[in-house]
Amino acid sequence: MPPALKALLAQLAGLAAAVALARTGALVGLWPLVSVQALVAATVAAGLRSARWWLPIHLGFLPLAVVAHGAGIHPGWYLAAFVILVLVYWTSFRTQVPLYLSNPATAAAVGKLLPAHPARMLDIGAGTGALLRPLAQARPDCRFTGIELAPATWAIGRLLLRRHANIEWLRGDLFAADWSGYDLVYAFLSPVPMAAVWAKASAEMPPDSTLVSNSFAVPGHEPDAVIDVGDRRGTRLFLYRMGARGERRSG
Structure with a gap:
């Protein structure tokens, strides 16, 4: 399974778990639900045998997204950051070769x-x-x-x-x-x-x-x-x- 598809499935699984708990009333409040989503996403990613460096990404993705949303940052900065990351890492999502610099x-x-x-x-x-x-x-x-x-x-x-x-x-x-x-x-x-x-x-x-x-x-x-x-x-x-x-x- 391509790494990007594994990441998507893990995030969707975490979201489904958070929504299910919210509907039952077992968890109340934004941050408990965000925490559950992050933990489930990381657990599913580990079960799908994603590379280890995906786990902190899953743990931090939604919490950081919530923090960024509350910070009121202009959307243009997100676009600029995305463009810079694409230009630097290009097809790393497919090749799974990050940027390493020899010392x-x-x-x-x-x-x-x-x-x-x-x-x-x-x-x-x-x-x-x-x-x-x-x-x-x-x-x-x-x-x-x-x-x-x-x-x-x-x-x-x-x-x-x-x-x-x-x-x-x-x-x-x-x-x-x-x-x-x-x-x-x-x-x-x-x-x-x-x-x-x-x-x-x-x-x-x-x-x-x-x-x-x-x-x-x-x-x-x-x-x-x-x-x-x-x-x-x-x-x-x-x-x-x-x-x-x-x-x-x-x-």
């Missing part, structure tokens, strides 16, 4: 994984180019490509990367891009698309290239190495050396 410590760790010779690296779902900027400065002999789909983050990245001649900045679907010409492909996505990432990497990446996944391992496949970045976030990089498909190990 400088992670960039330094990835830099150590680049070959000593001039290499090509691809950052899939590159956000604002936070990883590529320090890498391009540290390795001017290498060519870097970032691909990002969300319009706002892509535009910010284009602005920030305009002075880096060794960075190619693309807007598009990461799965539509060709990964065959890169020595290293870096992903900081979510657990959801990692099986598809692995399938594409196995089909397109050349032998002796490396797939690096920040925080999210490929399901069913043992990484060749795991690097602890040592930052406050506790970042871990999962490394997969690409060779002949039959040589890959399954966990």
Whole structure:
């Protein structure tokens, strides 16, 4: 079931429970009913096996909506906030890939994984180019490509990367891009698309290239190495050396 449909069903279930209790007179007053709706929505979402980050959304959705309604905020602000969120997160509701930004410590760790010779690296779902900027400065002999789909983050990245001649900045679907010409492909996505990432990497990446996944391992496949970045976030990089498909190990 699509995540958005799960969310809708959970909210409707919470609303139905609140309405039923209001009609029986078991609960009286706005906030008790709002609380019931939020708790039921979160419980149903958990029963539908929604991702864990949906639970606080369900718990806070209607209470925050009631508070916002009572604050008398002009509708135009809601429209502006909606447009900004759409431009930043774009199709995250479908891909289930939120916006993650790689920190400088992670960039330094990835830099150590680049070959000593001039290499090509691809950052899939590159956000604002936070990883590529320090890498391009540290390795001017290498060519870097970032691909990002969300319009706002892509535009910010284009602005920030305009002075880096060794960075190619693309807007598009990461799965539509060709990964065959890169020595290293870096992903900081979510657990959801990692099986598809692995399938594409196995089909397109050349032998002796490396797939690096920040925080999210490929399901069913043992990484060749795991690097602890040592930052406050506790970042871990999962490394997969690409060779002949039959040589890959399954966990």
